[in-house]
Amino acid sequence: MPKDHGIGASQKRREDVRFLTGRGRYTDDINLPGQAYVAFVRSQVAHGILKGVDTSAAEASPGVLRVFTGKDFEGVGGLPCGWQVTDRFGQPMQEPAHPVLAQGKVRHVGEIIAAVVAETYEQARDAAEKVVPDIEELPAVVDMRAALADDAPKVHDDLKNNLCYDWGFVEENREAVDEAIRNAPHVTTLELVNNRLVPNAMEPRVAIGDYNPGTDESTLYTTSQNPHVIRLLMGAFVLGIPEHKLRVVAPDVGGGFGSKIFHYAEEAFCTFAARQLKRPVKWTAQRWESFMSDAHGRDHVTKIELALDKEGNFLAVRTETLANLGAYLSTFAPSVPTWLHGTLMAGNYKTPLIYVNVKAVFTNTVPVDAYRGAGRPEATYQLERVIDKAARELGMDPIEIRRKNFITEFPYQTPVALVYDTGNYHCTMDKLIEIADLDGFEARRKASEEKGLLRGLGVNCYIEACGIAPSNLVGQLGARAGLYESATVRVNATGGVVVMTGAHSHGQGHETTFPQVIAEMIGIDESMVEIVHGDTANTPMGMGTYGSRSIAVGGAAMVRAAEKVIAKATKIAAHLMEAAPEDIELKGGEFIVKGTDKRIAWGDVCLAAYVPHNYPLEELEPGLEETAFYDPANFTFPAGAYACEVEVDPETGKVTIDRFAAADDFGNVINPMIVDGQVHGGLGQGIGQALLEGCVYDENGQLLTGSYMDYAMPRASNLPFFTVDHSCKTPCTHNPLGVKGCGEAGAIGSPPAVVNAVIDALHRAGHTHVTHIDMPLTPARVWQAIHG
Amino acid sequence: MAQVSMTVNGKPVTGEVEGRTLLVDFLRNGLGLTGTHVGCDTSQCGACVVHVDGRAVKSCTMLALEAEGAEVKTIEGMANPDGSLSVIQQAFQDHHGLQCGFCTPGMVMSAAALLAENPKPTEAEIRHYLDGNLCRCTGYHNIVKAILAASGQDVSIAAE
Helix, strand or coil: CCCCCCCCCCCCCCCHHHHHCCCCCEHHHCCCCCCEEEEEEECCCCCEEEEEEECHHHHCCCCEEEEEEHHHHCCCCCCCCCECCECCCCCECCCCCCCCCCCCEECCCCCEEEEEEECCHHHHHHHHCCCEEEEEECCCCCCHHHHCCCCCCCCCCCCCCCEEEEEEECHHHHHHHHHHHHHCCEEEEEEEEECCECCCCCCCCEEEEEEECCCCEEEEEECCCCHHHHHHHHHHHHHCCCHHHEEEECCECCCCCCCCCCCCHHHHHHHHHHHHHCCCEEEECCHHHHHHHCCEECCEEEEEEEEECCCCCEEEEEEEEEEEEECCCCCCHHHCCCCCCHHHCCCCECCCEEEEEEEEEECCCCCECCCCCCCHHHHHHHHHHHHHHHHHHHCCCHHHHHHHHECCCCCEECCCCCEECCCCHHHHHHHHHHHCCHHHHHHHHHHHHHCCCEEEEEEEEEECCECCCCHHHHHHCCECCCCCEEEEEEECCCCCEEEEECCCCCCCCHHHHHHHHHHHHHCCCHHHEEEECCECCCCCCCCCCCCCCHHHHHHHHHHHHHHHHHHHHHHHHHHHHCCCHHHEEEECCEEEECCCCCEEEHHHHHHHHHCCCCCCCCCCCCCCEEEEEECCCCCECCEEEEEEEEEECCCCCCEEEEEEEEEEECECCCCHHHHHHHHHHHHHHHHHHHHCCCCCECCCCCECCCCCCCCCCCCHHHCCCEEEECCCCCCCCCCCCCECCCCCHHHHHHHHHHHHHHHHHHHHCCCCCCCCCCCCCCHHHHHHHHHC | CEEEEEEECCEEEEEEECCCCEHHHHHHHHCCCCCCCCCCCCCCCCCCEEEECCEEEECCCCEHHHHCCCEEECHHHCCCCCCCCCHHHHHHHHCCCCCCCCCHHHHHHHHHHHHHHCCCCCHHHHHHHHHHCCCCCCCCHHHHHHHHHHCCCCCCCCCC
16 A cells, blocks of 8 residues: 555645645745836847947936946956866866846846836836947857857956866876776777756746845745855855844745755845845746846767776776856856766766866857756766767667676776765666566567657666765765755744755745645644745755755764754653653653553644743753754665667657656655656656757857757657656665655756667668767758768 | 627627727726736737637737627636536646646636537647647646547647
8 A cells, every 4th residue: 555644655746736826925026015017138149348338328218227337346256166076187167256236248138237226117128228239349269169169259358268177087097097098808988968958947037136225135036946055155255244134035946956055146146136126126037038148058079988808897988078157157067078077977877987178168158057967967978878879889789788887786886986875777777677667678679660650769867966074075075065954943832844955946845745744753734844945044054955965964963953943842842751762762742651551642742842840941942943953974875777769760750758767766765756746857857858958159259049949848748657666675775765856867867868869860870870960859850960 | 999799608789889998998897897808919829719609719909890790708708507617627726737727718718618619629720720829837738638538539638
């Protein structure tokens, strides 16, 4: 029987009721009395000298309160970067200034040149059209190789060149890897592009700055995955507002996928302008602004070499990547192509020697940062593609070559720094073969053939590292932030529980899953537990939600705080029942003296804590509220095996996903229904990357895919029903729930499965000259490959 | 400014709008009905779908003045009279057909219009009908499943 309550129950989401009835409260739904509106004037050229901005006509426009330009921000800090990478020569990365509003130069289409604040939104927009920037256009650098040429135009004049860093990992292994590849019986080489993506959370970004001159307090309402991080970065580094005078609220947030982690110029602007004008200032992005101001994702160009012996054992991996960072360093951008990418190059395999080189490049494009998976999809894609190619070259089965190289003993020290605590890759592969019905493939292939379609099967594995930690280690790697999470568990006098968490839900369902954990621990109904998140004023310091960390790190902090609460409540119960605390157990919402019929209800103990008449006041404070900070000992390592079946129409090159199966090991699972949903969503985005999505700039740095007319988002008719399973469970060994995180797996594991399937379809049809097609696999690209 | 009158969720309303004011802006800002969302500026995403005289309409694609005299229904008007979730809303909750909730109002309104036209749609018909509604969270799996369930059909085809 499936459980109805507690850990492991597929409880329906309580937050759905407000979303389904139009009662969600997203940032744009908030309107403050006296609110003014801002419209930004954004650069239409990719690179140029900003000689001046004529704001006179805009200032004279009806309803305009003030027009701001870069000059107004000269005494204000720039947007900070939260991660400093050290290059392979021991030098810090080149780190350019990142002004809130452009100063002296514009460096990408969409950069903010001026901001018009007016009484109404329409007046602000009308006046913004009257702002005239004087820009002397310069040649733009868009292509990464061109950007690294000696005579390339420089994105930042005060830097040596357009190279942010040249990173080697593990640098000491470089020569050994070179030698292993030189001497290997077989080397498979693959050059590929990990296409640039636009995250496209359905809710565009919004910011509302508010200021109370009476108390000197500022409030920012913003579409953020991590309000405390925004408070720290904006308060300390940009505007100089101490945290006790700055509140950041991220209410219901309509999806993030990484793009709402970062501290953006618009947030700082609205907070700053509200202080200047002493009125609330609101900005709501139009979608065209999202395309040219939300941090983009991926955009790697890679060459990977895999050395093998004749039996298919992996001997070494060498990979060289150019990573596009765009025009400025977004908040966590430097970490993505390095520590979130290079450390994953072992994959699920016992490759003894690995060397990763990454050159990160500035270009005249929108900044690039973490997007669902962040570095791990880039690692997985190249590794799982090159393994497929190697299997083909050696005449081996793609599943067998993977099985042969699986890591099977844990803990496992990879040659790229990580220690995998646990896993069982044969289990997920076995499960995949079952749920994907791989035995039935040949019959399906024949049926497709009869319709004139080419059916192919792509299989791959993935591993990811979630819940990035511990803080002291990531500090050594260049992080300028801690990566713990915190929680306060407050028990009310009548027994209800409020959990204040630093994690933030923007679709993940924390308001449902977190109470399931508390309900399990105490033995009360979930309806007695409420979750508070997204407001720095009433939650303890938190690092927010990204990197699939909420339950593994935030959930663990909540468990630690709840354990403290239970320990104290047990002492109170012991006093009330005149027993020793160690003789008492909490079960089914009651404290029971073991081996007796003496018991007292949870609610009675809570009441005693707040009405301490019969209470050990000399030993215990009244009240029942505890806070815990949890800093994980290690990453968690979800892993799995995915299978995709495609049909390719050889007449048109069109690829249709017919079947997709995912077998994941997420360790313990709190709410299976929600975990399924997380995988589905990740698959949607990963398949989108593989088949449809691609952010395109022309050679002048003009964004050609700046709307949903041009950027192909996956639609319902592009995707099949998925078959997902997470019954292989190897619980994480170092967090209290044994959980690993599930948010990014689908987006990490699915792109190689799709591409492997298409290549397989073409090979089965005799098009053996096609060894690779770059994503997105549009009909034109596939048709050209067939006829190439 | 011009005056516009219409019936929204069964209630007559009147407001002052500019000629360029979109129906969605009138609903959100004029009437405070913020359940209808704006996710794009090219009429692609469908977060703003409402019913106008019984038909699903992207309310970002229609001027408020064009709705003069019309019967408009928004997500706020979808629940049963006693406040409980309608069959479609309940199916979305039962089958986890929403995550962040931002596209959800438009999805529910489109689903209701589909089932009004075609009470037993196939999976392919559902997917085709939803081509004007973007969701970035769910991969559409549970949305399609919820609509199948709301139409009283077997959902075992969508295993998990």
